[in-house]
Amino acid sequence: MIIIENSSDFHIEGPCAVAIGKFDGIHKGHRKLLEDLLCQKRRGMKTVVFTFDPSPASFFAGREIASLSTKEEKRCWFEEYGIDVLIEFPLNEDTAATEPELFVRKYLKDNIGAAFIVAGRDISFGQGGKGDYRLLEKLCPELSIETDFIDKVEENGIEISSSLIREAITEGRMEEAAQYLGAYYTISGRVTHGRALGRTIGIPTINVIPPAGKLLPPNGVYYSRVRIGERVLRGMTNIGVKPTVTDEKSIVSETYLYDFSGDLYDKEAYISIMSFRRPEMRFKDIAELKERMSLDIESGRIFHHNRDRLEGIG
The missing domain is CATH 3.40.50.620 (HUPs)
Structure with a gap:
């Protein structure tokens, strides 16, 4: 082209x-x-x-x-x-x-x-x-x-427009946005090094800094799918500033990938945001954070199982 x-x-x-x-x-x-x-x-x-x-x-x-x-x-x-x-x-x-x-x-x-x-x-x-x-x-x-x-x-009787989709994403209605787009809303970027906190608590994540100028949904935890090369992986993505572990205000997406281990640093990742799980929260300590992340991950397994079956994905 x-x-x-x-x-x-x-x-x-x-x-x-x-x-x-x-x-x-x-x-x-x-x-x-x-x-x-x-x-x-x-x-x-x-x-x-x-x-x-x-x-x-x-x-x-x-x-x-x-x-x-x-x-x-x-x-x-x-x-x-x-x-x-x-x-x-x-x-x-x-x-x-x-x-x-x-x-x-x-x-x-x-x-x-x-x-x-x-x-x-x-x-x-x-x-x-x-x-x-x-x-x-x-x-x-x-x-x-x-x-x-x-x-x-x-x-469903509603005229599709970019402004309608922007409104849905701004309010975290990702499944509605996907209906209008014909695909899940996706954030792309290179996998970067983070604080490696997830790895130390047994819940490793990949970090992607969203592109400048990209509209983001509200800070929170989302069910997601991630494409890296030819592989499509199920995940749980947190979009936000990680208030429990840092006071920095820059927004990062952190994604836990199910049933994956390996080095993805510097790979291009395409994170499809499927559905809202909960808002981003500040926890009293790392132990409480880990407990909540474990609950999110278990919820994600159920979500992805049901969604894969609904979409006919083996």
């Missing part, structure tokens, strides 16, 4: 099929849009994802807004999906002030060679966000560009 970043002066040899959006979270609605995009490969078109960096939410707020998907996560996801070109369009004072019609003519038609555009009906672009699907419907036939606009995907 070719990545075009930090430049509004680019050129792609068309014809191209282009999907435009923020793509925060890559939920079921995004998947439908991208499936439509990939269908155009059979017509000989290059597939292009056009997104923005920084996100419109962060740019217009003047500060970083935590995202469901980091830039690195989106890049990996699009590459795995088979996208040919990813454009991370630089959003700044100049580009944000582009008149919507000029945006279509210059960037989509001239620079990309768009012959097909797919987007959600809630798309907005150009100065003041005045560009919308109606403008594209009106302008694109003149430019020999086909269009397809995707209606909101619904789950």
